Amino acid sequence: NKDDFFFPSAVLFPDWAYKPAWSPPGSRQVHLWHFLLELLGRGEGGAITWGSEWGEFVIRDPERLAKLWGERKGKPHMNYDKLSRALRYYYNKRILHKTKGKRFTYKFNFSKLVLVNYPSLPTCPQVRESVLNVLLHSCKSIFNFLL
Numbered sequence: 634n635k636d637d638f639f640f641p642s643a644v645l646f647p648d649w650a651y652k653p654a655w656s657p658p659g660s661r662q663v664h665l666w667h668f669l670l671e672l673l674g675r676g677e678g679g680a681i682t683w684g685s686e687w688g689e690f691v692i693r694d695p696e697r698l699a700k701l702w703g704e705r706k707g708k709p710h711m712n713y714d715k716l717s718r719a720l721r722y723y724y725n726k727r728i729l730h731k732t733k734g735k736r737f738t739y740k741f742n743f744s745k746l747v748l749v750n751y752p753s754l755p756t757c758p759q760v761r762e763s764v765l766n767v768l769l770h771s772c773k774s775i776f777n778f779l780l
Contacts, residue, residue: 689738
């Protein structure tokens with residue numbers, strides 16, 4: 634079962650996905666999508682788990698997830714309504730999207746995250762796409778193997 638397996642960041646995600654390292658509560662440095670990847674990487678299955686498709690995750694306990702996010706950001710009144718508003722903010726940025734027909738299920742757009750976080754990728758579109766495909770294919774192969 635993939636949920637029982639520890640997902641090492643160096644294998645499944647580029648190092649930027651876990652930076653900065655665990656920041657102190659109330660820190661403005663951490664983004665929600667970083668936080669979600671941290672929880673998924675640590676196997677926080679009570680609140681959030683990987684879904685059945687590449688990049689898909691399921692929020693198992695929305696209020697628990699909101700509480701964890703609130704603790705991390707130093708916002709004790711965080712609730713799922715506020716957290717889901719933050720998730721929707723990522724739709725326009727194409728960092729993630731809601732999976733249609735599945736409640737509390739979202740999917741990361743890792744190719745967008747790679748482009749944003751690897752500005753040193755070659756500028757030539759063909760070379761850039763080739764490098765991206767290699768990065769994403771290796772991560773996806775490992776994910777599918779664990780399924």
